[in-house]
Amino acid sequence: MNVNVNDTSRLAILYSLRNCPYAMRARLAIFKAKEPVLLRDLVLSNKPKEMLAASPKGTVPVVVLANNTVIEESVDIMLWALHRADPDDLLHAQQQDALSAMLLLIKDFDDNFKTSLDAYKCAKRYQEDNIGECRVACEQYVQQLEQRLTEHTFLMSNKESLADIALVPFIRQFARVERQWYLQSPYSKVRQWLNSYLQSATFTKVMAKHPLWIDERQDIIFGRN
Structure with a gap:
């Protein structure tokens, strides 16, 4: 079930780097799941202290859930999103194995x-x-x-x-x-x-360029397609 985007305090936060392939696959899954998150774009030379506090390894993607659970691996993020909603059946739920x-x-x-x-x-x-x-x-x-x-x-x-x-x-x-x-x-x-x-069109939206979060401190709601 997707979160009401009008209550952003309940949205997960996604720390992402636009051209990182691991972050790209995470954004693709989130977009396909239509799972809104607060997107925080960054550059590796200037990582937000909030991300490092949540995930000291300092790599992207990182998802921080509203309950402060941290998901640090791209495939785990993809599975998190698609287990919440999988309208295109990307997990092939009815096919054994x-x-x-x-x-x-x-x-x-x-x-x-x-x-x-x-x-x-x-x-x-x-x-x-x-x-x-x-x-x-x-x-x-x-x-x-x-x-x-x-x-x-x-x-x-x-x-x-x-x-x-x-x-x-x-x-x-x-x-x-x-x-x-x-x-x-x-x-x-x-x-x-x-x-x-x-x-x-999906790839165009997933690869859209956004202002760096650390500059503006303004979250972008991503995944509400």
């Missing part, structure tokens, strides 16, 4: 693809001579997604799922490292899938 399969896929990408992706981005940034090797390390995971998307419209089935919105911010990063190579790569299904998100 569907959520477990989604979480396994997400964990594989978080634990392994992300490491390869970071190395790939660094190789491009510092013009290292192993960029091709780093790309190949990423491709084994992108190939998995291409195969899934050959079999059905989304990653798990013909229905959008938690896995889709969890992985799309990271594939977006992959696509931007060597843009021309990516556009000519054999991953046409991945390109189509990614573009369907990047060109959507």
Whole structure:
């Protein structure tokens, strides 16, 4: 059940960084759940003391509930939002073991693809001579997604799922490292899938730029779509 947005004291607070893929996936889930939160955008060089008091690790996203419960991991935030409301059935509630399969896929990408992706981005940034090797390390995971998307419209089935919105911010990063190579790569299904998100009204709203909270101390109600 969603909270009455007229009573902002009962809304959860979301500390977020606009282009962080972990924060992006959290915002996508909150938006899909139509779960209003008080959005506090920040930059990592100037973190609000309120966020650090709630979550000393100092990374985003962080959700602070009205009862002061803190949720610090992006997937946990996604699950919190979608367990409250899931109008698009992203959790595939009626399919046995569907959520477990989604979480396994997400964990594989978080634990392994992300490491390869970071190395790939660094190789491009510092013009290292192993960029091709780093790309190949990423491709084994992108190939998995291409195969899934050959079999059905989304990653798990013909229905959008938690896995889709969890992985799309990271594939977006992959696509931007060597843009021309990516556009000519054999991953046409991945390109189509990614573009369907990047060109959507949902993504535009999730990526909207807001004033930094630390400057104005003005909360933005986000997720009331």
